[in-house]
Amino acid sequence: xxxxxxxxxxxxxxxxxxxxxxxxxxxxxxxxxxxxxxxxxxxxxxxxxxxxxxxxxxxxxxxxxxxxxxxxxxxxxxx
Ligand code: FES
Numbered sequence: 001x002x003x004x005x006x007x008x009x010x011x012x013x014x015x016x017x018x019x020x021x022x023x024x025x026x027x028x029x030x031x032x033x034x035x036x037x038x039x040x041x042x043x044x045x046x047x048x049x050x051x052x053x054x055x056x057x058x059x060x061x062x063x064x065x066x067x068x069x070x071x072x073x074x075x076x077x078x079x
Contacts, residue, residue, distance in 0.1 A: 004065065005029065006052070010044050012037035030059045 009027030016022055024037040031038040043059050052065040 004068075006068070009041075010047065011041055030055060 007027065007029035011027065012024040013027050014022060015025055026034050026037045026041070028041040028044050030040040030043060032040065040059050043055070043061075044053075047053060052068045053061050054063055054065050056062050
């Protein structure tokens with residue numbers, strides 16, 4: 001079985017630990033060190049909000065996700 005997970009964020013979430021350490025949490029879903037940001041979100045920085053793209057394991061776009069309308073994604077919280 002496969003599953004499709006949609007990420008709409010284009011940048012990480014900054015978290016500060018109780019010890020005052022800064023941790024950047026991946027919100028784009030492409031990090032090689034998930035859940036920690038690896039900087040791969042730069043790949044999605046120029047994405048249009050009008051399309052839903054799929055990426056391979058090397059973070060290369062492989063096409064649009066068929067059957068997913070971008071209008072449906074507006075209900076998701078954007079970060
Ligand atoms: S937010 Fe995903 S790699 Fe930075």
